[in-house]
Amino acid sequence: MPTLTAAARRERERDSYNAYLAECPSHNLLAQISSKWVTLLLAALSAGPLRYSDLSRAIPSVSQKMLTQSLRTMERDGLVVRTVTAAVPVRVDYELTALGGSLVGLMTQVKDWAESHMDNVYEARREYDSRAAAEPVATLNKRG
Amino acid sequence: MPTLTAAARRERERDSYNAYLAECPSHNLLAQISSKWVTLLLAALSAGPLRYSDLSRAIPSVSQKMLTQSLRTMERDGLVVRTVTAAVPVRVDYELTALGGSLVGLMTQVKDWAESHMDNVYEARREYDSRAAAEPVATLNKRG
DNA sequence: CAGCATCCACATTGATACTG
Protein backbone atom coordinates (compact mmCIF):
# COMPACT_ATOMS: atom_id res chain seq x y z
CA MET A 1 0.00 0.00 0.00
CA PRO A 2 2.88 2.44 0.25
CA THR A 3 2.37 3.44 -3.39
CA LEU A 4 -0.87 5.14 -2.61
CA THR A 5 0.39 6.59 0.62
CA ALA A 6 3.25 8.35 -1.10
CA ALA A 7 0.93 10.12 -3.48
CA ALA A 8 -1.45 11.01 -0.70
CA ARG A 9 1.36 12.42 1.37
CA ARG A 10 2.58 14.58 -1.47
CA GLU A 11 -0.91 15.89 -1.88
CA ARG A 12 -1.17 16.78 1.78
CA GLU A 13 2.18 18.47 1.67
CA ARG A 14 0.97 20.58 -1.20
CA ASP A 15 -2.25 21.52 0.46
CA SER A 16 -0.60 22.67 3.63
CA TYR A 17 2.01 24.54 1.66
CA ASN A 18 -0.67 26.23 -0.36
CA ALA A 19 -2.50 27.17 2.79
CA TYR A 20 0.71 28.61 4.14
CA LEU A 21 1.21 30.60 0.98
CA ALA A 22 -2.29 31.95 1.06
CA GLU A 23 -1.54 33.51 4.42
CA CYS A 24 1.88 34.90 3.62
CA PRO A 25 1.51 38.67 3.89
CA SER A 26 4.27 39.61 1.51
CA HIS A 27 2.97 37.20 -1.04
CA ASN A 28 -0.46 38.68 -0.75
CA LEU A 29 0.87 42.14 -1.14
CA LEU A 30 2.89 41.17 -4.13
CA ALA A 31 -0.15 39.68 -5.78
CA GLN A 32 -2.03 42.82 -4.92
CA ILE A 33 0.23 45.42 -6.38
CA SER A 34 1.32 43.31 -9.26
CA SER A 35 -2.05 43.60 -10.83
CA LYS A 36 -1.60 45.71 -13.91
CA TRP A 37 -4.48 47.96 -13.05
CA VAL A 38 -3.72 48.46 -9.41
CA THR A 39 -0.25 49.60 -10.32
CA LEU A 40 -1.55 52.06 -12.86
CA LEU A 41 -4.29 53.34 -10.59
CA LEU A 42 -1.88 53.96 -7.77
CA ALA A 43 0.36 55.87 -10.15
CA ALA A 44 -2.54 57.87 -11.55
CA LEU A 45 -3.85 58.77 -8.11
CA SER A 46 -0.47 59.66 -6.69
CA ALA A 47 -0.81 63.14 -8.12
CA GLY A 48 -4.11 63.73 -6.35
CA PRO A 49 -7.77 62.68 -6.28
CA LEU A 50 -9.54 61.87 -9.51
CA ARG A 51 -13.05 61.12 -10.63
CA TYR A 52 -14.08 57.82 -12.09
CA SER A 53 -14.19 59.25 -15.59
CA ASP A 54 -10.84 60.92 -15.10
CA LEU A 55 -9.28 57.62 -14.24
CA SER A 56 -10.95 56.06 -17.21
CA ARG A 57 -9.38 58.69 -19.43
CA ALA A 58 -6.04 58.57 -17.69
CA ILE A 59 -5.78 54.86 -18.37
CA PRO A 60 -7.39 54.33 -21.76
CA SER A 61 -6.69 50.64 -21.84
CA VAL A 62 -8.77 49.74 -18.83
CA SER A 63 -12.31 48.46 -19.21
CA GLN A 64 -15.00 49.74 -16.85
CA LYS A 65 -15.20 46.29 -15.45
CA MET A 66 -11.59 46.17 -14.40
CA LEU A 67 -11.59 49.80 -13.40
CA THR A 68 -14.47 49.33 -11.04
CA GLN A 69 -13.27 46.00 -9.83
CA SER A 70 -9.77 47.24 -9.10
CA LEU A 71 -11.02 50.34 -7.36
CA ARG A 72 -13.29 48.22 -5.19
CA THR A 73 -10.49 45.96 -4.00
CA MET A 74 -8.27 48.94 -3.40
CA GLU A 75 -11.01 50.56 -1.41
CA ARG A 76 -11.58 47.41 0.56
CA ASP A 77 -7.89 47.14 1.31
CA GLY A 78 -7.79 50.70 2.51
CA LEU A 79 -5.63 51.99 -0.30
CA VAL A 80 -8.14 54.51 -1.62
CA VAL A 81 -11.20 56.30 -0.36
CA ARG A 82 -14.31 56.62 -2.46
CA THR A 83 -16.37 59.77 -2.08
CA VAL A 84 -19.82 60.01 -3.57
CA THR A 85 -21.26 63.46 -4.14
CA ALA A 86 -24.97 63.29 -4.71
CA ALA A 87 -25.65 65.63 -7.60
CA VAL A 88 -27.66 65.41 -10.76
CA PRO A 89 -25.10 63.41 -12.56
CA VAL A 90 -23.52 61.65 -9.62
CA ARG A 91 -19.93 62.46 -8.86
CA VAL A 92 -17.50 59.96 -7.42
CA ASP A 93 -13.97 60.80 -6.42
CA TYR A 94 -11.15 58.48 -5.56
CA GLU A 95 -8.24 59.48 -3.43
CA LEU A 96 -5.22 57.69 -2.03
CA THR A 97 -5.16 56.99 1.68
CA ALA A 98 -1.98 57.25 3.68
CA LEU A 99 -1.62 53.52 3.26
CA GLY A 100 -2.06 53.82 -0.47
CA GLY A 101 0.49 56.58 -0.48
CA SER A 102 3.07 54.45 1.22
CA LEU A 103 2.42 51.72 -1.29
CA VAL A 104 3.19 54.19 -4.03
CA GLY A 105 6.42 54.81 -2.20
CA LEU A 106 7.22 51.13 -2.34
CA MET A 107 6.41 50.97 -6.00
CA THR A 108 8.84 53.76 -6.56
CA GLN A 109 11.50 51.57 -5.02
CA VAL A 110 10.58 48.78 -7.37
CA LYS A 111 10.59 51.15 -10.29
CA ASP A 112 14.04 52.40 -9.39
CA TRP A 113 15.36 48.89 -9.14
CA ALA A 114 13.82 47.98 -12.45
CA GLU A 115 15.26 50.95 -14.24
CA SER A 116 18.71 50.38 -12.93
CA HIS A 117 18.79 46.66 -13.66
CA MET A 118 16.63 46.23 -16.71
CA ASP A 119 19.61 46.57 -19.01
CA ASN A 120 21.16 43.52 -17.43
CA VAL A 121 17.99 41.56 -17.94
CA TYR A 122 17.68 42.56 -21.55
CA GLU A 123 21.26 41.66 -22.28
CA ALA A 124 20.88 38.35 -20.50
CA ARG A 125 17.91 37.62 -22.71
CA ARG A 126 19.79 38.47 -25.86
CA GLU A 127 22.62 36.20 -24.85
CA TYR A 128 20.32 33.39 -23.89
CA ASP A 129 18.39 33.64 -27.13
CA SER A 130 21.47 33.73 -29.28
CA ARG A 131 22.87 30.73 -27.46
CA ALA A 132 19.61 28.92 -28.02
CA ALA A 133 19.72 29.73 -31.72
CA ALA A 134 23.26 28.47 -32.03
CA GLU A 135 22.46 25.28 -30.13
CA PRO A 136 24.30 22.24 -31.50
CA VAL A 137 21.77 19.47 -31.88
CA ALA A 138 20.29 18.95 -28.44
CA THR A 139 17.26 16.78 -27.93
CA LEU A 140 15.41 17.70 -31.08
CA ASN A 141 13.36 20.60 -29.86
CA LYS A 142 10.71 22.86 -31.40
CA ARG A 143 12.96 24.50 -33.91
CA GLY A 144 13.99 21.11 -35.29
CA MET B 1 -19.65 59.19 -39.38
CA PRO B 2 -18.17 60.56 -36.19
CA THR B 3 -19.75 57.72 -34.23
CA LEU B 4 -17.39 55.22 -35.73
CA THR B 5 -14.42 57.52 -35.56
CA ALA B 6 -14.77 57.97 -31.83
CA ALA B 7 -14.70 54.26 -31.22
CA ALA B 8 -11.78 53.83 -33.55
CA ARG B 9 -9.86 56.55 -31.81
CA ARG B 10 -10.43 55.02 -28.42
CA GLU B 11 -9.17 51.75 -29.78
CA ARG B 12 -6.03 53.35 -31.09
CA GLU B 13 -5.47 55.11 -27.81
CA ARG B 14 -5.67 51.78 -26.07
CA ASP B 15 -3.31 50.08 -28.42
CA SER B 16 -0.64 52.70 -28.05
CA TYR B 17 -1.12 52.74 -24.30
CA ASN B 18 -0.80 49.01 -24.18
CA ALA B 19 2.32 49.17 -26.29
CA TYR B 20 3.72 51.70 -23.87
CA LEU B 21 2.91 49.46 -20.95
CA ALA B 22 4.53 46.48 -22.58
CA GLU B 23 7.80 48.38 -22.67
CA CYS B 24 7.67 49.86 -19.20
CA PRO B 25 10.61 48.31 -17.34
CA SER B 26 9.19 48.56 -13.87
CA HIS B 27 5.96 47.03 -15.02
CA ASN B 28 7.81 44.19 -16.62
CA LEU B 29 9.79 43.58 -13.52
CA LEU B 30 6.74 43.66 -11.38
CA ALA B 31 5.09 41.09 -13.57
CA GLN B 32 8.23 39.05 -13.38
CA ILE B 33 8.70 38.85 -9.66
CA SER B 34 5.05 38.74 -8.88
CA SER B 35 4.79 35.30 -10.32
CA LYS B 36 4.10 33.00 -7.43
CA TRP B 37 6.79 30.57 -8.45
CA VAL B 38 9.49 33.05 -9.24
CA THR B 39 9.08 34.56 -5.82
CA LEU B 40 9.32 31.21 -4.13
CA LEU B 41 12.25 30.08 -6.21
CA LEU B 42 14.20 33.22 -5.47
CA ALA B 43 13.55 32.72 -1.79
CA ALA B 44 14.53 29.06 -1.94
CA LEU B 45 17.73 29.79 -3.82
CA SER B 46 18.73 32.71 -1.65
CA ALA B 47 20.33 30.31 0.82
CA GLY B 48 22.52 28.76 -1.85
CA PRO B 49 22.45 26.57 -4.97
CA LEU B 50 20.00 23.73 -5.20
CA ARG B 51 19.32 20.84 -7.52
CA TYR B 52 16.17 20.48 -9.51
CA SER B 53 14.83 17.83 -7.19
CA ASP B 54 15.75 19.87 -4.15
CA LEU B 55 13.69 22.75 -5.44
CA SER B 56 10.87 20.41 -6.16
CA ARG B 57 10.96 19.24 -2.58
CA ALA B 58 11.45 22.71 -1.16
CA ILE B 59 8.29 23.90 -2.89
CA PRO B 60 5.92 20.96 -2.77
CA SER B 61 3.11 22.80 -4.45
CA VAL B 62 4.86 23.41 -7.74
CA SER B 63 4.35 21.10 -10.69
CA GLN B 64 7.36 20.07 -12.77
CA LYS B 65 5.90 22.03 -15.57
CA MET B 66 5.85 25.30 -13.68
CA LEU B 67 9.12 24.53 -11.97
CA THR B 68 10.92 24.01 -15.23
CA GLN B 69 9.15 26.84 -16.96
CA SER B 70 9.90 29.32 -14.19
CA LEU B 71 13.51 28.27 -13.96
CA ARG B 72 13.87 28.71 -17.71
CA THR B 73 12.58 32.26 -17.69
CA MET B 74 14.70 33.10 -14.70
CA GLU B 75 17.69 31.68 -16.47
CA ARG B 76 16.87 33.63 -19.60
CA ASP B 77 16.55 36.82 -17.60
CA GLY B 78 19.89 36.23 -15.97
CA LEU B 79 18.52 35.64 -12.49
CA VAL B 80 19.86 32.12 -12.12
CA VAL B 81 22.54 29.98 -13.69
CA ARG B 82 21.91 26.41 -14.65
CA THR B 83 24.76 23.96 -14.36
CA VAL B 84 24.53 20.49 -15.85
CA THR B 85 26.86 17.85 -14.53
CA ALA B 86 27.00 14.87 -16.86
CA ALA B 87 26.85 11.84 -14.63
CA VAL B 88 24.91 8.60 -14.65
CA PRO B 89 21.83 10.16 -13.31
CA VAL B 90 22.29 13.68 -14.64
CA ARG B 91 22.73 16.41 -12.12
CA VAL B 92 21.49 19.95 -12.61
CA ASP B 93 22.12 22.75 -10.19
CA TYR B 94 20.55 26.15 -10.05
CA GLU B 95 22.20 29.13 -8.45
CA LEU B 96 21.33 32.77 -8.10
CA THR B 97 23.34 35.24 -10.12
CA ALA B 98 24.34 38.61 -8.72
CA LEU B 99 21.33 40.04 -10.49
CA GLY B 100 19.09 37.43 -8.95
CA GLY B 101 20.61 38.20 -5.60
CA SER B 102 19.80 41.86 -5.88
CA LEU B 103 16.26 40.96 -6.79
CA VAL B 104 16.04 38.98 -3.60
CA GLY B 105 17.16 42.12 -1.86
CA LEU B 106 14.31 44.01 -3.41
CA MET B 107 11.86 41.36 -2.42
CA THR B 108 13.04 41.72 1.11
CA GLN B 109 12.05 45.36 0.91
CA VAL B 110 8.63 44.35 -0.29
CA LYS B 111 8.37 41.75 2.42
CA ASP B 112 9.25 44.29 5.07
CA TRP B 113 6.65 46.71 3.80
CA ALA B 114 4.06 43.99 3.70
CA GLU B 115 4.73 42.85 7.22
CA SER B 116 4.60 46.33 8.63
CA HIS B 117 1.43 47.37 6.84
CA MET B 118 -0.55 44.19 6.46
CA ASP B 119 -2.36 44.81 9.71
CA ASN B 120 -3.77 48.01 8.29
CA VAL B 121 -4.96 46.20 5.21
CA TYR B 122 -6.63 43.47 7.20
CA GLU B 123 -8.39 45.94 9.41
CA ALA B 124 -9.50 47.97 6.44
CA ARG B 125 -10.99 44.83 4.99
CA ARG B 126 -12.83 44.00 8.16
CA GLU B 127 -14.28 47.48 8.31
CA TYR B 128 -15.24 47.45 4.68
CA ASP B 129 -16.90 44.09 4.97
CA SER B 130 -18.83 44.98 8.08
CA ARG B 131 -20.01 48.19 6.46
CA ALA B 132 -21.12 46.20 3.46
CA ALA B 133 -23.02 43.80 5.68
CA ALA B 134 -24.75 46.66 7.48
CA GLU B 135 -25.65 48.34 4.21
CA PRO B 136 -29.11 49.93 4.33
CA VAL B 137 -30.90 48.82 1.21
CA ALA B 138 -28.67 49.80 -1.69
CA THR B 139 -29.29 48.57 -5.16
CA LEU B 140 -30.30 45.04 -4.36
CA ASN B 141 -26.98 43.29 -4.47
CA LYS B 142 -25.78 39.66 -4.23
CA ARG B 143 -26.72 39.14 -0.65
CA GLY B 144 -30.31 40.13 -1.38
C1' DC C 1 -21.85 59.95 -14.86
C1' DA C 2 -20.78 55.79 -12.56
C1' DG C 3 -21.64 51.37 -12.39
C1' DC C 4 -23.59 46.29 -12.70
C1' DA C 5 -24.68 41.86 -15.14
C1' DT C 6 -23.84 38.65 -18.72
C1' DC C 7 -21.47 36.13 -22.05
C1' DC C 8 -17.29 34.66 -24.08
C1' DA C 9 -12.34 34.32 -25.71
C1' DC C 10 -8.05 33.46 -24.30
C1' DA C 11 -4.05 32.70 -21.39
C1' DT C 12 -2.29 30.30 -17.38
C1' DT C 13 -1.88 26.29 -14.80
C1' DG C 14 -2.45 21.57 -13.21
C1' DA C 15 -2.60 16.60 -13.97
C1' DT C 16 -0.87 12.89 -16.50
C1' DA C 17 2.09 10.13 -19.27
C1' DC C 18 6.40 9.44 -21.48
C1' DT C 19 11.85 9.96 -22.36
C1' DG C 20 17.25 10.28 -22.43
Added chain:
DNA sequence: CAGTATCAATGTGGATGCTG
Protein backbone atom coordinates in the same frame (compact mmCIF):
# COMPACT_ATOMS: atom_id res chain seq x y z
C1' DC D 1 17.22 12.51 -12.25
C1' DA D 2 15.55 16.11 -14.98
C1' DG D 3 12.97 17.04 -17.84
C1' DT D 4 9.22 17.17 -22.41
C1' DA D 5 4.49 16.81 -24.45
C1' DT D 6 -0.30 16.93 -24.25
C1' DC D 7 -4.86 17.64 -22.55
C1' DA D 8 -8.29 19.45 -19.47
C1' DA D 9 -9.82 22.78 -15.99
C1' DT D 10 -9.76 27.28 -14.35
C1' DG D 11 -9.69 32.08 -14.04
C1' DT D 12 -8.94 36.54 -15.78
C1' DG D 13 -10.15 40.01 -18.57
C1' DG D 14 -12.68 42.17 -22.62
C1' DA D 15 -17.02 43.44 -25.19
C1' DT D 16 -21.68 44.57 -24.81
C1' DG D 17 -26.04 46.18 -23.08
C1' DC D 18 -28.68 48.15 -19.30
C1' DT D 19 -29.64 51.14 -14.93
C1' DG D 20 -30.23 55.14 -11.24
